[in-house]
Amino acid sequence: MLWEGDTLLQVGARALAILSTLTEAPGRLVPKHELLERAWPDGRVDEANLKVQISTLRRALRGFEGLIRAEASLGYRFLGETAPRNPDRNIPRRRFSMPRLLTQPIGRDNVVADIVRLLKENRLVTVLGPGGIGKTTVALAIAHRLPDTIADETCFVDLNSIERDDQLYGAVARALNFPVGEAPTLEQIQVALQGRSLFLVFDPCEHVTDAVALMVEHVLGFSDQVRILVTSRESLRIGAEFVWHLEPLEVPPPSLIDTAANAARYSAVQLFTRTAAEVSGDFAFDDESAPAIVELCRRLDGIPLAIKTAASMVGTLDIGEICRGLDQRLSLLEPDRQAAKPGQRSLVSTLDSSYDLLPYNERAVLRRLAHFAGAFTLDAAVAVVGDDTMDASVVREAVVALANKSFLIVNHQTRPPEYRLFETVRAYAATSFRAG
Incomplete structure (x- = not known):
């Protein structure tokens, strides 16, 4: 019983x-x-x-x-939440501004468990990765799973609603339901956090990185009971930070495209098939469709948002047509401009917001790097991208900055290191290049 x-x-x-x-x-x-x-x-x-x-x-x-x-x-x-039946602890952990986890993340069980363990030993963890890789989903899963032994309260601060550094304190105060004016000060935030065992989630931070870094450093300095999780394209670069690089979903290796049963073991394929089944009652995942789906997931680099965008097209397009459409680049991005659901960020809006944050030189270099179909070295980037208006030092600095901001994949196993654009970023950059 x-x-x-x-x-x-x-x-x-x-x-x-x-x-x-x-x-x-x-x-x-x-x-x-x-x-x-x-x-x-x-x-x-x-x-x-x-x-x-x-x-x-x-x-x-x-x-x-x-x-x-x-x-x-x-x-x-x-899919439910559990709590020990403890008569001495009848008050559940309080949650502030916590969005619901509408679907369970696929392929992230170990990641979530590992970061929860990290938060027991580290008071600040930053989940780093490109747009669309699922940082918010992972952060929500962590917040819902975090045990009461780590914090009595959880507060999710959605930074999508702010545009400037000076709006950060107001966003935190609103998330905590703390009654302050339109422009609260850091001291008022300190009062709101004083003596509280709290888990704070800041998501996403790349557009207000400096302000979040300053605030987080201050909070960790005056309170030893607050733990913080940050999601961003780039790290905060402060002393107490533990950086977790969020990897794409696992895709089958090139040699494994023979059966649906083999392909279904990989999380990228699992996400595609779940999304496709939700949008089309006629979708069938079998040995005939498996090779095309595997190829699609591989070419999308295992990026969850890109995979979901592609899978959402199965109601109107054949799998083979979606695959062939990747060669045209715009096929994956243009429908998405009209398909975003209310309250959800689309693939192209995610890329737009990230691209808009880049300074002019980095935008120009990113657009020119779209000419590379595969991996390239820093010297190769200088040779292809550089011209009379952009010398070698500018190109080198821009490539390093783009890598630090998760626009480029870096392979440190090669000598010299090699860089590569995510396929979705390459498609977007090429589109931006054509648009001028």
Whole structure:
């Protein structure tokens, strides 16, 4: 038997073992073999028995059966939130301005768990990566999963709503529901945070990096009970910062495009198929469509927002047509200008906002770097990009700056290091070049 709120659920030991495993880390994809091992530790058992126990749990959770979700043929997730039944701690952790996590992130379970562990030892973690790689989704997953032992309160500060450095304190005060005037001071923010065990999330920060860095450094200096997570294209460059480079979703290697079953093991493919199934009831992921989908995910560098944008086209275009359209570059970007849903940032608007933050020289260099179809060295960039109006030192400084701002992928395993544009950034830069 198991208590769910005020309801007594009557389930057997096998079902209870499965539920306990699922709720140990809400949102994590638990493979079938792990559930089988926990529920039947004494020996092998057919997967049909697992389905029977899952059905039993869903019936017991009547009205909330959707909390247990099957992920294709991979396993199951528990989508709810859990808390220990502790009579001495009846007040749940307070959350301020916390957006809902509408969908569970795919391929980020280990990342979220690792950053949660980092936050136990480090008071400032910056999640770094290019636009569209899923920094906000990861930050939300961390905020929802962070244990009460780390902080009593969580506050999510959405910085998309501000444009200037001097608006930062107001955004923080509003997120905390702190009654201050239109232009609160840092001292007033300090009063609002004084003595509070708080987890602060700043998302995203690249357009107000200097102001966030100054504030974060001050907050960490006057309070030892505040922990901070920052998402940005570039680091804050302050002493206490631990930088986590968020990698793209995993894509199958070039040799693995033979079957849908093999391709489905990779998170980029999982995201594509989930999104495609949501927009088209006729979508079928099988051995015939798998090679094209794998190629699409690979050419999009495993960038979640780019993959979702491409997958959203399956309702009107064939997979092969979407793949062929990548060669035209605009095919991935132009429909997106009209397709953004209210409250959601589109791929092109994400690229627009990042590009607009660049100084003139870096914009010019980025546009010219779009001529490279693959990897290039710094010397090659100077040779191709430089001209009478832009000497070698300007090009070198711009390339390094673009790499620091997550516009370029850097391979430090080669000598000299090689740079490469994300395919979506290359397409965007080429579009910007044609637009002048």
